[in-house]
Amino acid sequence: MTGWFSFEDMGASAGDLMARDVVCAWLGEAGIDYDIALAHPFEGGVAWEDVDPDAYSHVSFICGPFGEGPPLLEFLDRFSGRPMVGIDLTMLQSLDEWNPFEVLYERDSSRTARPDLAFLAPDHRVQVVARILIDHQPEYGSRDWHEDANRLIDDVLQARDAVVIPVDTRLDENKTGMRSVAQVESAIARVDASMTTRLHGMVLSIKNGVPPVVVDPVKGGGKIKRQADTIGWPIVFTHETATVEALTEALDYCLTDEARAAARACRERARATLEPMQQSLLSDLDRTAAPTE
Incomplete structure (x- = not known):
């Protein structure tokens, strides 16, 4: 489970984390184990640079803009042997031009648009x-x-x-x-x-x-x-x-x-x-x- 929260200084937002948590809840309900890749300042999880790609049946990227460029190309290259799943993404290029995903439920792309996944997240409130x-x-x-x-x-x-x-x-x-x-x-x-x-x-x-x-x-x-x-x-x-x-x-x-x-x-x-x-x-x-x- 990856997203912009897996990369340092890449602007991960509250909405990114909320979309991630929605998917985590779905996987948990289905009894599917997962790891979350996190980078500073987020704590816990794993570092995508350090894990063994062969330990995973799928690699997902959740929420935000997604385009053909750094640091995503390095990330995609590292997990090139694993099925890639894109969820709640804004695809910056036409899918006819570039689509690295075997499974894609985009937020918006050249073929469709959906509501952002944060709509399904539970309400978060503090005083x-x-x-x-x-x-x-x-x-x-x-x-x-x-x-x-x-x-x-x-x-x-x-x-x-x-x-x-x-x-x-x-x-x-x-x-x-x-x-x-x-x-x-x-x-x-x-x-x-x-x-x-x-x-x-x-x-x-x-x-x-x-x-x-x-x-x-x-x-x-x-x-x-x-x-x-x-x-x-x-x-x-x-x-x-x-x-x-x-x-x-x-x-x-x-x-x-x-x-x-x-x-x-x-x-x-x-x-x-x-x-x-x-x-x-x-x-x-x-x-x-x-x-x-």
Whole structure:
């Protein structure tokens, strides 16, 4: 069983691996043994350059473009005595001109086209986490430890099988290409949890019912810790309490339904607290207004 995942630096995609797994499942159901040839960075399997061609009844190549050129000619030459099977391939040349396969179920060729085999693959899902980090804050002087705080978050995220979505809440210069409030909030609203060293990373997460793991990047606690205490959000860490282990445990919790319910409850408490502010502000403006001509 070979494909572009069997060759280093040849651009094997998620779809290639999904098509491969479909065929592997078919062979497994039929009781047919197989080896998978893998190259870096994929682990396990065999190297097609090292195996004995005579040990195999067939050699298959699964998914992607396939044409007469390197490195495929070397591959075909090595297994020239074995029946070749092509599955889910885009044949780059007319089959009348070149077809090295005894059996060919192409994705598209000069004779036909089929849906890509990845349509038959099982759904693959992992959780999605927003990464919302602060830059240097010179106003805090020696109390600023944002680099270490951000690094702790990155260490936690790199160890987890999750999709990490970088979100920058700053709009005058945005590192993630977002240009409006709606774009920032829409990105945050669609994730399962967030990890943040920004105050509005915490606030916008909770506003959208997304549980945040919050690290205050100011030693001793700054505005983030004060805001978390004010609204009653407990998943907040300071310089003294933030560790990879503690943040990992907190993220585990924030990815639960219980945490989402807690985030929604926190949002409603915050809104209820702020509700009288509109009328109070308008009254104060009226009371303190300077005479105008």
